[in-house]
Amino acid sequence: MPVHTSQGSQGNRGRGVGLGLALVSAVAFGGSGVAAKPLIEAGLDPLHVVWLRVTGAALAMLPLAVRHRALLRQRPALLAGFGLLGVAGVQACYFAAISRIPVGVALLVEYLAPALVLGWVRFVQRRPVTRAAALGVVLAVGGLACVVEVWSGLSFDAIGLVLALGAACCQVGYFVLSDQGSDAGDEAPDPLGVIAYGLLVGALVLTVIARPWTMDWSVLGGSADMNGTSVLAALLLGWIVLIATVVAYGTGVLSVRRLSPQVAGVVACLEAVIATILAWVLLGEHLSAPQIVGGSVVLLGAFIAQSSAPAKPSDGPVASGGSDLERELSAHGTAA
Structure with a gap:
């Protein structure tokens, strides 16, 4: 019938738009470390770069915060947690990590977050997880061992690896917080409003921690070296913020609304691939063959963990609760 054909066509177009948006998001997120590292090497403290990023983005999204100001009364704990963990914690740990270890390695370590969340579900909340999800955890951990080259005695900076793991742990906090509102239905907080207030909270927290008044502001008026190429520092900062x-x-956020969480999660895995390729091309950060293989295994494990459905979806509230949190995993790169 014509009506069904039209609806199907609209659905296909919507999915196509959703895939395009998810790809744009993965590329945008993946380029953050490549743009930030030259600024750090030019003399800016990693915390100052994070403060500039979060504060600039918070100002850009201020109109959305005003529009959703009711969230301050309805979900204060969620906004505070998202700002502390999902914004300030993740960004501070990640940027501090890339100041000591390659961008690709830091992001691949951060991709342990899905495995860590499943560990939280299984051992802290004592909810069942699927065998496929457990396999994903094993693959992710094994791949990480190859990425950091454990046979060389952790040749990378140990502090840098700890900071990258800190970013992964902050991602876990974000996922757990997101699960708290998963059963709200139509009353669930608007995600764009949560992001806007999360950025504002993160900016306030980072202002106290980073103390931007001690920053060397003259760096922003000069240039930064990107593997032998001089790039305006202001241009790099504009990329990071906007x-x-x-x-x-x-x-x-828009891509998740148009796609299933599983599809959005698959596209989000491209973030690590894009970040590694950009760091290779623009920063000259080459990875060895074992690291490339290990990174592929990490992404495969993250994908399996994200896309695994509950083993017994009809087991009642416990299984249902596990399903909600597992669905949050699949939006790792696009919603976190």
Whole structure:
């Protein structure tokens, strides 16, 4: 019938738009470390770069915060947690990590978050997880061992690896917080409003921690070296704030609304691939063959963990609760 054909066509177009938005989000997020590292090497403290990113994005999204100001009364704990963990914690740990270890390695370590969340579900909340999800955890951990080359005695900076793991743990906090509102239905908080207030909370927290008044502001008026190429520091900062934060968050949220969480999660895995390729091309950060293989295994494990459905969806509230949190995993790169 014509009506069904029209609806199917609209659905296909919607999925196509959703895939495009998810890809844009992955590229935008993946380029954040490549743009930030030259600024750090030019003399800016990693915390100052994070503060500039979060504060600039918070100002850009201030109109959305005003529009959703009711969230301050309805979900204060969620906004505070998202700002502390999902914004300030993740970004501070990640940027501090890339100041000591390659961008690709830091992001691949951060991709342990899905495995860590499943560990939280299984051992802290004592909810069942599927065998496929457990296999994903094993693959992710094994792949990480190859990425950090454990046979060389952790040749990378140990502090850098700890910071990258800290970013992964902050991602876990974000996923757990997201699960708290998963049963709210139509009363669930608007994700763009949560992002806007999360950025504002993160900016306030980072202002106290980073103390931007001690920053060497003259760096922003000069240039930064990107593997032998001089790039304006202001241009790199503009990319980090507008593209790698505002556009990345916005397109990520919109893509999840048009796609199933599983599909969005698969596209989100491209973030690590894109970040590694960009770091290879633009920063000259080459990975060895075992690291490339290990990174592929990490992404495969993350994909399996994200896309695994509950073993027994009709087991009642316990299984249902596990399903909600597992569905949050699949939006790792696009919603976190």
